[in-house]
Amino acid sequence: AEDDxxxxxxxxxxxxxxxxxxxxxxVKQLLATRSAFGRQVGIGAxxxxxxxxxxxxxxxxxxxxxxxxxxxxKAAGELGLADLREPLEQSLGxxxxxxxxxxxxxxxxxxxxxxxxxxxxxxxxxxPRQRQALELLMRLLPxxxxxxxxxxxxxxxxxxxxxxxxxxxxxxxxxLEPLIKQFSRxxxxxxAGEAFEMITGLNLFQRSFEILDPxxxxxxxxxxxxxxxxxxxxxxxxxxxxxxxxxxEEDIGLVRPDPAKVQPWFMEHRADFPSGExxxxxxxxxxxxxxxxxxDGRQRQRRAAALEVALAKPGTALFEVRAPGLRQATALRSx
Numbered sequence: 001a002e003d004d005x006x007x008x009x010x011x012x013x014x015x016x017x018x019x020x021x022x023x024x025x026x027v028k029q030l031l032a033t034r035s036a037f038g039r040q041v042g043i044g045a046x047x048x049x050x051x052x053x054x055x056x057x058x059x060x061x062x063x064x065x066x067x068x069x070x071x072x073x074k075a076a077g078e079l080g081l082a083d084l085r086e087p088l089e090q091s092l093g094x095x096x097x098x099x100x101x102x103x104x105x106x107x108x109x110x111x112x113x114x115x116x117x118x119x120x121x122x123x124x125x126x127x128p129r130q131r132q133a134l135e136l137l138m139r140l141l142p143x144x145x146x147x148x149x150x151x152x153x154x155x156x157x158x159x160x161x162x163x164x165x166x167x168x169x170x171x172x173x174x175x176l177e178p179l180i181k182q183f184s185r186x187x188x189x190x191x192a193g194e195a196f197e198m199i200t201g202l203n204l205f206q207r208s209f210e211i212l213d214p215x216x217x218x219x220x221x222x223x224x225x226x227x228x229x230x231x232x233x234x235x236x237x238x239x240x241x242x243x244x245x246x247x248x249e250e251d252i253g254l255v256r257p258d259p260a261k262v263q264p265w266f267m268e269h270r271a272d273f274p275s276g277e278x279x280x281x282x283x284x285x286x287x288x289x290x291x292x293x294x295x296d297g298r299q300r301q302r303r304a305a306a307l308e309v310a311l312a313k314p315g316t317a318l319f320e321v322r323a324p325g326l327r328q329a330t331a332l333r334s335x
Contacts, residue, residue, distance in 0.1 A: 002037045008067065011041055016048030017324055023049075031056040036065030043068070047075035050317045061087045070098040077106025080310065080317045085110045092118050101129045108136055109307075111314060116140065124153045134162065138169035139307050143278055146170045161188055168195025169304065171280055173273035175199065176266060183259040190254035198301060200273065201282025202265065209262050210255035280304060287312050294319060295332055 001007035015023065023045060030042030031053055043060055046053040053075070060072035061084065073091060076084040084106075091103035092115055101122055107115035119140075122133035138146055150170065154163035164182060167175035168191075176199060182192035189211075193204055204210050273279060281301055283289045285308055293305035299321060306319040321328070 001041075008037075008041070012044035012048060012071075013322075015041070015045035016320075016322070020049055020051075036063060036068045039063075040065070040068040040071045043075050044071050047071070047078050048320060048323070050079060050320060052079055052081065057081075058084065058087070061091070066096040066099055069094075070096065070102050073099060073102035073106050077102070077109040078318045078320075080110070080315050082110045082315050085112050088112070089114050097127075097129075101133070105129075105132065105136060108140060109310060109318070120149070120153075130162070131165065134166055135169055135304065136307060138166055138171075139304070139311060143170075143172060143276065147172065147174070161191055164188055164192045164195050168198035171199055171278035171285065172275060173199060173277075173279055174275040176270070176273060180257075180259055180262055180266060183257045183262065186256070189256045190251045193257035194254050194300070196257065196262070198281070198304065199279045200269075202262075204255045204257050204262070207261075207265075209258055209265070211258045280308065291332075291335065294321070 001011045015027070027042050027045045030038045030045065033039060033042070039056060039060060043053050043057055046057075057072050057075055060068045061076070063069040063072070069091070073088055076088055088103045088107040088110070089112055091099055092107065094100045094103060100118070104115045104118040104122065108119045116137075119133050119137050122129050123137045124130075137149070141149055146166075147170065150163055150166045153159070154166060160182075164179065167179060176196060179192045179196045179199075183189050185192075193210075196202065197204060202209070272282075278285050280290065281293050281297055287309065290305040290308045290312075294302050294309070297305060302321045306321055310316060310318045319328075319331070323331075
């Protein structure tokens with residue numbers, strides 16, 4: 001895993017799914033090892049269980065190993081460690097993009113004004129962390145400032161996708177009618193629908209408000225069909241598959257809304273969604289409502305609610321929406 005970032009995330013996730021009692025001694029050894037990668041995994045294991053590693057985390061924030069430093073920076077935000085805001089701010093200009101992003105993200109989550117410009121930069125730049133930056137930024141900016149930011153930075157058709165995502169994250173019902181207008185555009189209909197759901201709480205699938213795509217039946221590829229293809233041609237086939245999967249990854253599982261079905265519903269309920277206030281899943285954003293979304297929302301909605309709760313309660317850990325369900329349910333019952 002040390003040489004593969006995706007495998008590293010998998011290893012840390014495996015620690016997250018293991019019962020905490022099974023990790024006693026194991027994680028302690030990782031935190032004390034001379035291996036920077038071992039310490040990275042140990043800090044990650046603590047973070048996903050929302051346990052403060054203590055001094056090893058503080059020391060890792062000044063590590064020369066980018067992986068260890070980035071995971072420590074992320075953990076500081078996840079654990080709500082506001083006393084580490086200053087060392088995070090010292091890494092806002094780090095040469096490693098992962099260290100720079102997680103230092104910026106955590107510092108902003110912990111209330112740093114100095115980190116806000118960096119977060120805006122990540123949110124406005126195409127890259128692997130753009131969506132995560134936008135998710136947090138839209139919850140930090142005041143309502144009018146969020147509208148202005150989206151209008152300024154995501155103008156033009158080339159930025160339409162992220163403008164729609166940002167509208168859902170911002171939560172102002174002002175965007176509902178513009179979102180419905182995008183339902184007829186196949187290339188962005190699904191993200192527009194998700195943004196509409198994020199604001200209204202409407203479940204397009206449960207209400208059968210979606211357009212069902214026709215099922216495409218293709219013949220299976222037989223081994224003899226690949227005979228005679230050279231290695232370069234086979235690599236090209238693999239590359240095409242990879243590109244298609246990457247394009248679908250963000251939208252997979254989202255439904256394509258039917259504007260003819262959604263429009264009447266909106267006309268009936270539009271009075272419930274006055275413009276000028278931020279909504280999440282059908283209600284104005286409040287601590288009580290966010291905790292309810294954590295109980296019954298879908299995963300991206302729950303992630304939004306977790307961020308709202310962390311921002312409303314400084315110094316508290318970010319609720320881990322990826323933990324095993326039983327562990328989450330127990331934590332919610334005790335909250």
